[in-house]
Amino acid sequence: MNRRNTKQRQLVAEAVRALDHPSAEEVYAAVSRADSCIGKATVYRNLNLLAEQGEIGRVCPGEGAERYDCRTDKHYHMRCRACGKIFDAPMAPLFSPVQLLGDTGGFMVEDHNIEFVGLCPGCYKKTTED
Amino acid sequence: MNRRNTKQRQLVAEAVRALDHPSAEEVYAAVSRADSCIGKATVYRNLNLLAEQGEIGRVCPGEGAERYDCRTDKHYHMRCRACGKIFDAPMAPLFSPVQLLGDTGGFMVEDHNIEFVGLCPGCYKKTTED
DNA sequence: ATTTATGCAAATCATTTGCACATAG
């Protein structure tokens, strides 16, 4: 399982870094501009691979398609319920959130995520423009 | 839009209450036992309807299919990364989590969710049985 | 009687997989 450095993989990694919390579809669109022959499956495969290797982050929103993240450090997100866009939450990760839990009944907590949901500036504006 | 009280809707609501954070598929399986002719679309439509009306809760896990919840009060969940099952987290909901946030840059936070991820007792046992 | 709901099948959307061919190391 020696990973190779293909042009396609590089393009996918670059796209994730250039875009802001893109979906696979958005990465595909961006990468297609540089290499119009690239297959969507290749984009998906490389997103999974880069995420597994810790080179990019993966965001699993409560709603909508997966998104990818150039940041790989622990942080939380805010999701706009109107447009689905993801934003970094301005909040330091909880140091030891497990201390907030009572008796889990034997459930081994390994990780946690916090998602804030609301309206991004653009979508909020639209709701007040009526 | 006067909602009707159909046998199917009752069965779906009962199944959500009888099961523990079931998926739509699990609700369908349970309801099929009482009414073998029920359509899967009817189950989905009623789950959505009951959730919209606040009669049941909906859990959107970071991974895996949506799940439904007899509890409708605010609470957090723990998800087993091995079997996908959802458990209630023994933790009081944060009173005002928005206070934990810095400047959101105009993002209007309306809600938040916390998901703990790990291994449930059963799946943890399996990992140590080797 | 009317309107809301159902069952079925087909459609949709995001993602993965099989396979023959291409290519990085």
Added chain:
DNA sequence: CTATGTGCAAATGATTTGCATAAAT
């Protein structure tokens, strides 16, 4: 050379939708 990766099309899984029919009110 040979394992790893690619492009394509088909498969998958969860959920939604269109439509003719059924049943609550």
